Amino acid sequence: MTKITIDKNAFPYPMPMVLVGTLVNERPNFMAVGWVARVNFGPPMIAVALGKPHYTNSGIHASGAFSVNIPGIDLMEKVDYCGIVSGRMEDKSTLFKVITGKETGTPMIDDCPLCMECKVVSVVDLPTNELFIGEIAGAYANADCCADGIPEIEKIRPFMLSMPDNRLWEVGDNVGKAWSIGMNLKRQG
Amino acid sequence: MTKITIDKNAFPYPMPMVLVGTLVNERPNFMAVGWVARVNFGPPMIAVALGKPHYTNSGIHASGAFSVNIPGIDLMEKVDYCGIVSGRMEDKSTLFKVITGKETGTPMIDDCPLCMECKVVSVVDLPTNELFIGEIAGAYANADCCADGIPEIEKIRPFMLSMPDNRLWEVGDNVGKAWSIGMNLKRQG
Numbered sequence: 001m002t003k004i005t006i007d008k009n010a011f012p013y014p015m016p017m018v019l020v021g022t023l024v025n026e027r028p029n030f031m032a033v034g035w036v037a038r039v040n041f042g043p044p045m046i047a048v049a050l051g052k053p054h055y056t057n058s059g060i061h062a063s064g065a066f067s068v069n070i071p072g073i074d075l076m077e078k079v080d081y082c083g084i085v086s087g088r089m090e091d092k093s094t095l096f097k098v099i100t101g102k103e104t105g106t107p108m109i110d111d112c113p114l115c116m117e118c119k120v121v122s123v124v125d126l127p128t129n130e131l132f133i134g135e136i137a138g139a140y141a142n143a144d145c146c147a148d149g150i151p152e153i154e155k156i157r158p159f160m161l162s163m164p165d166n167r168l169w170e171v172g173d174n175v176g177k178a179w180s181i182g183m184n185l186k187r188q189g
Numbered sequence: 190m191t192k193i194t195i196d197k198n199a200f201p202y203p204m205p206m207v208l209v210g211t212l213v214n215e216r217p218n219f220m221a222v223g224w225v226a227r228v229n230f231g232p233p234m235i236a237v238a239l240g241k242p243h244y245t246n247s248g249i250h251a252s253g254a255f256s257v258n259i260p261g262i263d264l265m266e267k268v269d270y271c272g273i274v275s276g277r278m279e280d281k282s283t284l285f286k287v288i289t290g291k292e293t294g295t296p297m298i299d300d301c302p303l304c305m306e307c308k309v310v311s312v313v314d315l316p317t318n319e320l321f322i323g324e325i326a327g328a329y330a331n332a333d334c335c336a337d338g339i340p341e342i343e344k345i346r347p348f349m350l351s352m353p354d355n356r357l358w359e360v361g362d363n364v365g366k367a368w369s370i371g372m373n374l375k376r377q378g
Contacts, residue, residue, distance in 0.1 A: 002299060002331065002332075003288075003299070003304065003329035003330055003331055003332070004329065004330060004331075004332045004335065004338070005327065005328070005329055006328045006329065006330045006335070006338060006339065006340060007328065007338070007339070008232070008233045008305075008325045008326075008327070008328045009230070009231075009233045010328070010339050010340070011259070011303055011305060011328050011330070011340060012303075012339075012340055012341070012342040012345065013205045013207075013259050013303070013342070013345075013347050014203060014205050014342070014347055014349055014360050015205070015226070015227070016202045016203050016204070018202075034227075035226050035227045035228060036226055037204070037224050037225055037226035037236065037238060038204070038223075038224045038238065038352075039224060039236075039238040039313075039315060039318060039320050040238065040315040040316055040317055040318045040320075041198070041240065041317045041318060042198075042316060042317045043197070043316065044197045044198045045315060047226065047228075047236070047238075047320070049226060049227065049228040049229065049236075051230060070200070070202050073364065076364065076365055076370065077370050077371055077373060077374055078371070078374065079371070080365070080367060080368065080369070080370045080371030081371030081372075081374040081375060082371070083367065083368055083371065084368055084371045084372065084375060085371075085375060099192075110191060110192070114200055114201075114202070115192065116197075116200060122313060122315075124228075124311060124313060124322070126228060126229040126234060126311075126322070127229055127231060127232065128229055128230045128231045129228060129229045129230060131228050131229075131236070131322075133313065133315070133320075136197045136198075137197075138194065138197070139194070139195045139196065139197045139199070139200050140192035140193065140194055140195065141192055141193060141195045141200070142191065142192055142193075143191075143192070143193045146193065146195070149193070149195060149196070150195065150196070150199050150201075150353065150354070151195060151199070151200060151201055152201070152354070153201040153202070153203070153351045153354070153356070153358070156201065156202070158202050158203055159364060160203055160349075160360070161367050162342045163227075164339065165339070165341070165342070166366060166367040166368055166369070167342070167363050167365070167366060167367065168363070168364050168365040168366070168367050168370075169342070169360050169361060169362070169363055169364065170361035170362050170364050171203050171349070171358050171360075171361050172358055172359035172360050172361030172362075173358065173359050173361075174356050174357070174358055175262065175265065175348060175357050175358065175359050176265055176266075176269070176356075176357040177355060177356060177357070178206075178269055178272065178350050178355040178356065178357050179269065179272055179273055179355055180269065180355070181265065181266050181269045181357075182266055182267070182268070182269030182270030182271070182272065182273045182274075183270075183273065184266060185266055185267065185270040186270060186273060186274060
């Protein structure tokens with residue numbers, strides 16, 4: 001092996017930065033999260049992994065719902081603020097224009113170009129984190145970010161987090177077509 | 190609400206493209222995956238969500254281990270090829286220089302600048318996918334991608350996938366420091 005062993009918690013890769021919304025004690029609350037992934041195709045599900053001490057967790061448990069809001073890079077400071085301060089200490093409900101998911105009643109952020117409201121289908125209890133798996137009950141986008149009803153990433157302008165360096169990154173150039181460019185190798189094979 | 194309702198499976202955001210490795214029928218196999226996230230801080234765990242029909246799933250069940258390999262953009266065609274062809278039909282073990290994780294015996298890809306070998310701790314059975322949660326048993330990086338023993342994302346040069354448009358993206362500019370730039374708002378508050 002030509003590699004060196006590194007700290008098992010210190011592998012940087014680009015994580016999408018999202019805002020997870022939920023009602024906590026009847027007030028909308030939002031938390032910045034990079035530990036997020038799609039987890040099921042049909043029906044569509046998405047999962048977020050939150051450290052157990054977070055204020056958000058109690059709200060998701062109580063309401064059975066959460067939202068995943070994809071912010072554009074113009075919201076970067078506010079998103080970061082939502083990752084620094086806890087809803088226990090400060091009211092984050094007035095930072096954004098809050099809208100309510102019609103399927104779940106969970107708060108979403110109109111300032112974010114892309115929002116999904118999710119019903120909790122499973123909670124995986126891990127040692128330091130809870131993994132909330134949500135079925136997407138509704139998905140919404142700004143009309144001016146869409147072409148033929150499908151949102152376009154270059155109009156959404158999401159950004160990413162890398163850890164442990166805690167740097168934020170914008171999406172760069174489109175460098176290829178997935179499930180296509182590899183066909184060159186298949187033809188050679 | 191100023192938003193339009195969109196298809197619940199059609200929300201593009203940047204997903205890191207990784208190669209998931211495992212032994213299947215005693216042969217190393219690699220699959221391209223964008224549905225991946227960190228899920229636990231201590232001990233470090235990562236999860237991958239794979240469609241149930243995939244060849245890889247049987248190998249992870251049988252071996253109890255998988256690897257997550259972060260490819261650089263120079264491997265983009267090979268990664269895409271691993272997303273197009275199934276190990277049932279074609280031998281993908283010769284595409285890369287394969288190395289073996291010393292903790293789990295699972296195959297990893299030396300060509301990738303960053304590799305993690307994982308022991309399965311939980312499998313969540315979802316309707317169309319299985320979510321494999323792995324504890325990171327070992328993490329390895331190319332020495333020339335590291336500074337002070339920590340890998341740097343601009344040297345790893347990972348790339349991302351967006352769906353449903355199936356486009357590949359490179360990481361763009363570093364636009365801010367996380368858990369820091371939001372302090373400006375806190376001071377104003």
